[in-house]
Amino acid sequence: MRDPNARESNTQVMSEREPTIIVGAGPVGLVSALRLARMGLPSIVLEAADTFPIDLRASTFHPPTLDMLDDLGVGETFVAMGEKAPFWQVLDVDTGHRAVFDVGVLAGEVRHPFRLQCEQYKLTPLLHEAARATGLVDVRFGARATGVRQDADRVTVTFEQAGATRELSAPWLIGADGAHSVVRRSIGLSLEGETYPSVTVLITTPFPLERHLRDVAAANYIYTSARSGSIFKLPGEWRVTYYPHEGESEDSMLSDASVNECLNAIAPGTAPWPLTEVRAYRIHKRIAPDYRVGRVTLAGDAAHLNAPTGGMGMNGGIHDAVNLTDKLSRVIRGDSPDLIDLYTRQRRPVAKNDMLAQSDGNRKRMEDRAPARRREIIDGLRAIAADPVRHKAWVAKASMLDGLRAGAATT
Numbered sequence: 001m002r003d004p005n006a007r008e009s010n011t012q013v014m015s016e017r018e019p020t021i022i023v024g025a026g027p028v029g030l031v032s033a034l035r036l037a038r039m040g041l042p043s044i045v046l047e048a049a050d051t052f053p054i055d056l057r058a059s060t061f062h063p064p065t066l067d068m069l070d071d072l073g074v075g076e077t078f079v080a081m082g083e084k085a086p087f088w089q090v091l092d093v094d095t096g097h098r099a100v101f102d103v104g105v106l107a108g109e110v111r112h113p114f115r116l117q118c119e120q121y122k123l124t125p126l127l128h129e130a131a132r133a134t135g136l137v138d139v140r141f142g143a144r145a146t147g148v149r150q151d152a153d154r155v156t157v158t159f160e161q162a163g164a165t166r167e168l169s170a171p172w173l174i175g176a177d178g179a180h181s182v183v184r185r186s187i188g189l190s191l192e193g194e195t196y197p198s199v200t201v202l203i204t205t206p207f208p209l210e211r212h213l214r215d216v217a218a219a220n221y222i223y224t225s226a227r228s229g230s231i232f233k234l235p236g237e238w239r240v241t242y243y244p245h246e247g248e249s250e251d252s253m254l255s256d257a258s259v260n261e262c263l264n265a266i267a268p269g270t271a272p273w274p275l276t277e278v279r280a281y282r283i284h285k286r287i288a289p290d291y292r293v294g295r296v297t298l299a300g301d302a303a304h305l306n307a308p309t310g311g312m313g314m315n316g317g318i319h320d321a322v323n324l325t326d327k328l329s330r331v332i333r334g335d336s337p338d339l340i341d342l343y344t345r346q347r348r349p350v351a352k353n354d355m356l357a358q359s360d361g362n363r364k365r366m367e368d369r370a371p372a373r374r375r376e377i378i379d380g381l382r383a384i385a386a387d388p389v390r391h392k393a394w395v396a397k398a399s400m401l402d403g404l405r406a407g408a409a410t411t
């Protein structure tokens with residue numbers, strides 16, 4: 001007589017050998033692939049672009065994310081590529097009034113008690129290299145997913161590559177294909193919420209701002225007489241972001257006069273500065289109603305979008321990828337697929353209540369820039385920073401540690 005357990009274990013071996021399909025080789029797709037590989041599970045990653053883009057996107061990495069990258073074996077190399085920010089501040093450039101938050105208070109709770117300022121585009125090739133070295137990850141560039149369909153047992157993705165239409169099928173698929181996710185649309189979900197009415201401007205410059213602005217830190221949220229925004233130090237350059245005046249057009253924000261007015265307000269009499277890039281981007285506050293439909297899951301920007309103020313979108317997406325692959329690996333090895341709904345229950349409220357709400361609050365606080373209000377806001381933040389208990393709680397929340405803990409406690 002056949003041993004029923006033997007059949008079961010064969011099925012399990014089969015499903016462990018079957019790759020998971022991941023759509024999108026951004027930070028979230030690649031962390032998913034590398035993490036599955038570290039657990040001995042293969043994946044195929046479809047990436048629409050022919051190579052990794054060098055674009056100005058995330059630069060702030062929070063302490064728990066650095067711990068996760070370290071667990072994946074790329075932390076040390078990545079930290080060496082960036083600029084450590086041991087504290088961040090909210091600074092009124094006009095008066096020098098400021099509130100300083102020390103990330104070092106998280107020592108003992110995280111292995112990297114600092115923020116790292118480093119370009120997102122330096123992380124993706126590093127993750128790709130580590131993933132390829134496992135022999136379990138097959139990243140296919142120039143492969144654009146066009147649709148996904150599924151039945152009870154399998155999910156099939158259609159994609160265009162080298163002028164041909166192809167298909168791949170697998171037991172599970174992760175949609176990590178960013179804000180305009182084809183995967184999300186294919187499973188009938190939209191990103192619900194709103195788009196902010198005006199754009200934000202981001203400048204990159206080699207100008208040695210540290211010589212011209214007293215008390216500047218590696219990470220600063222700033223008020224000036226002209227604008228409010230942020231200033232971040234990256235290796236060899238600064239990134240300056242500024243927000244619109246009410247109802248201001250993109251053309252007006254990007255004009256030389258606006259750029260120079262903003263820079264002169266930061267360091268009087270110094271503009272024009274040498275500029276590497278000036279660009280405008282639109283921001284959103286949006287989230288998918290579910291992170292799973294059948295055998296298809298969503299993570300990162302495919303599932304949620306928030307204002308960059310506070311640096312949470314990519315960090316939160318990486319936290320999604322770690323949580324999701326934890327559940328998915330167990331399902332592939334025989335646990336109930338319902339376990340993946342725990343991923344949604346743990347991560348979606350964090351995105352909604354922490355990432356979207358916190359980044360919106362950060363943004364609104366910085367836009368409230370009448371001189372009296374700035375003083376009041378910074379005084380309030382200084383009171384928090386002066387109280388050790390509130391200070392630590394504030395830093396834990398802004399560093400996304402709170403969200404991770406709340407998620408982990410959800411059953």
Ligand SMILES: Cc1cc2nc3c(=O)[nH]c(=O)nc-3n(C[C@H](O)[C@H](O)[C@H](O)COP(=O)(O)OP(=O)(O)OC[C@H]3O[C@@H](n4cnc5c(N)ncnc54)[C@H](O)[C@@H]3O)c2cc1C
Pocket residue numbers: 023024025026027028029046047048049056057058059060061120143144145146176177178179180181182202281299300301302308310311312313314315316317
């Ligand atoms: C100016 C700016 C500053 C930011 N700063 C921060 C910050 O400091 N900290 C932070 O945490 N976040 C920040 N963010 C947000 C962060 O950049 C995103 O949250 C992050 O890129 C999301 O990663 P992802 O992997 O989910 O999506 P993406 O990075 O968008 O990657 C998606 C990938 O999928 C591919 N793809 C898309 N469609 C398809 C398809 N049909 N088939 C195959 N492949 C496809 C794309 O080519 C891309 O490679 C910032 C964003 C901006 C715009």
